[in-house]
Amino acid sequence: MLHAWRSTSALTATGFRTANANERTPTLSFTLLVPARHEEEVLAHTLERLVEQDHPDVEIIAIVGHDDPGTEAVARSVADRFPDRVRVVVDDSVPKNKPKALNLALQTSRGEIVGVFDAEDEVHPQLLRLVDERFATTGADVVQGGVQLMNIETSWWSLRNVLEYYFWFRSRLHFHAEQRFIPLGGNTVFLRTDQVRDAGGWDAECLAEDCEIGVRLSSQGARVVVAYDPEVVTREETPGSLPSLYKQRTRWSQGFLQVLRKGEWKKLPGRSQRLMARYMLSMPFLQAGTGLLIPISLALVLFAKVPTPIALISFLPLVPTVIVLCVEVAGLGEFGRVYDRKVRIRDYVRLVLGTFPYQVFLALAAVRAVVRETRGERGWEKTEHAGAHIDRSAGVPSLSAPSPAASSTDASPTATSDTTAPVTAGAARS
Template sequence: MTARTTLTPDRRLLRAASSERYAREGWLPLAMEDGVVTVATSSPLVGRRRSRVEAEIGAPIRVRTVSQRDLIAAYMSVYGAEVADLAADGLYRKNPAMSARHVLSRGQVVALVVALVVIAAAAVLWPLVTLMVVVGVASVIFLASTLFKFEVALRGSRFDLVDRVTAEEVAALDDAELPIYTVLVPVFREARVVGRLVDNLGRLDYPADRLEVIILVEEEDDETREAIARSEPPENFVILTIPKGAPQTKPRACNAGLEVARGEYLVIYDAEDAPEPDQLKKTVVAFQRSDPSTVVMQAALNYFNARENVLTRMFSLEYSYWFDYMLTGLDVADLPIPLGGTSNHFRTAALRELGGWDPYNVTEDADLGIRASALGYRVGVVNSTTMEEATSRMGIFVGQRSRWIKGYMQTALVHARQPLRLARTIGLRRFASFALLIGGTPVTFLGVLPFTALTVVAFFIPWDQLSVAFPAVVFWVCLLNFLIGNGLMVYLNMMGPYKRGTFWLVAWALLNPVYWILHSLAAYKALWQLITKPHYWEKTEHGLSEFDERAAAFA
């Protein structure tokens, strides 16, 4: 990394009305001498652009060319506290009902208390009946959610809505006419992998003068910052230090990056990601041929270490079915799509209109997808793949999944605060989809352990003893629902490898019931954390795999 030039803006020259545009437009007033203002700029300041800046400053200007890296550092030295405040609470101030800052609204608290009192009273007065009703309702939700996913995935299997961009279309692009593209990479305690990250992003086929890579590093994370410096990133890589603050989450860091992003388009990558080199150009073409209502393009995700162990194989099966069938099925049915956490390509203006990410929601991607859908926006899928590292260790996996499931719980609670209004806005069909996918998924996972226990018990306890607690019809309906649900998910996971040609994974789908037990453990951890520390971000450690993504990627 080259030595940084220290820029010290004269605060008397800064205008509050212009503050959010300084970094986004790449200019900043520095000092005035003899009536002339020196303006730092990271891009040419000529013609109408120069005239507009002079008019805004109210004085003739002298241009000083600097790197965007230096300009953002100077900007943050003045506006860092404001950026941090907006990153944390901008959405909450704009639309409190859409923020997970408060887990439950007042109405939800009242409804929950009433429901618990009614259930407790019923359990005292009619214990067996109450038990049967609770188990029966959970069984119906379990099967309904599973059937919904099965139907959507089957529908998706009949279509291929991926916005296919050919190599010829990519080659036809004129580099001089490409829009500025911003890449946001939130990292925290990722010193182990940032060197590889710089290499991976350095392979992106996009002109350097139009590519802005912003690596978002928490203020106290000196180890990662030093590792980035040792990797000697190119000049168009900007290291943005996120000021200390709460909540300390990935979406808060991304919101800070959004505040200074210059790109017409913007993409999120995680620290371990290896996107295909032409992914940005493919996405530009895909956006150019789509209508303005398509504000997000989702690239597919896959794992370079799928063969590492049983857990990574199950991870790969799940992602194959999700990205190749579920997303397509949701899209063709015009249903809300929860985004993945990485390789989401946005129209930056639309992302700002949506209020950015909710820093209090630990699955900010899913929440943003639902919020975009509620406003009538659409999500496209582009034919490009980003290789990631699948979690290969059990403890880390349960922690990661508990965060994801907790985020689904948060998203369900946030968007159900005004259920009638939401149903009127998006329609009953899409509301039902939201309820079954976002609300039903955590409930399904919570039901796996008790239903598994019930299934095991059925083989070891004589029926005359078991029927004391469960009438035959209740027991067999619940057992049938559980077995059908597991069978459907095994089938869906077997479908996953077909579009990708990874047929060696098919047989591993038989282990899906065991995989779901891990999810159930994570769901109970998520529920506990939702109560005790709802905004805690369960960090997923990367760089533990011994597999080389370059050897496995894009094979």
């Protein structure tokens, strides 16, 4: 959770090298895949921003369903305006899901690098130049860019969801990349096309296809580089309602259970890697167990009589919980400074008061994931998007100045814990 803040140089190293980004000549070609289903409200803006990429060799493939005429019409209208960069692929598979759409487009991708974006993404126009540079200088097989939810003001749970992404992409993924075991994010991820094809593409039956391909490539020894820079981070919104978030977290947790059962992680060469994989992929089981124990715990509090020493010992789990909460408070303050968002006193109050309800919520989603996986129910439950994170009037930020996060040294949390990491945060899935 705090890996990125262990030193000023470590924090700086987590970002892209934005200095002189426009002076280097790009050497790679890119194909950007944008699967979209019932995304009429946000797809056009995303495709238009991708067209604006300051890179000489980019093709954009919008993948739409044959039974979704509204989204197809939006995609084709953009393709008609930018025929040299945008084309449309129609997915007629039944039932539909994201990995099937990605595999379909992968068949005709022309770029040396294939990148994945979601239909509601707000993408910086110079991102591909920076990714190109990172591939060239590191020899990476995969580059994972940063993704950040933005709408902290929407609700008490959106505030916590935003912070999950912040710690996950800002720090946790960098730690996993160093350990050579990483569940990739669902978008702003760039992979060498030939390597993805050789690996068989994305797992069409997995509800966490991003996590699965990350684990599979890690087990094959792929080199993954992660970069999070607030200036060029891909911006997204939280799900629009609590039921929508509930379904999303269920899908992520169930996907992790599928990856655990598939067993590719057992091929990781290091014992510590395998232990880490087992811990992370088993987290939905642990959370589900927590959810089932909540009513039992409440009953014990009200009715059980236990010796005083045992009662005191039972309070020990509060210690890491309070430490993590302090780190989250510091993280919320830094998020506000980095992204120039006003964090109010009531936001801190919502963060503190929402700690227990949010953990209960995640536990209930994990219980539902375990039940669905046990029953073999693996239907894709889509997350709706309304574009609450998009500022359509905002100008394009410049890369000339150093990253605010890289220059900030007074807001770095100092405690260590990972107990609030997003359980399935291959994160940025939609």
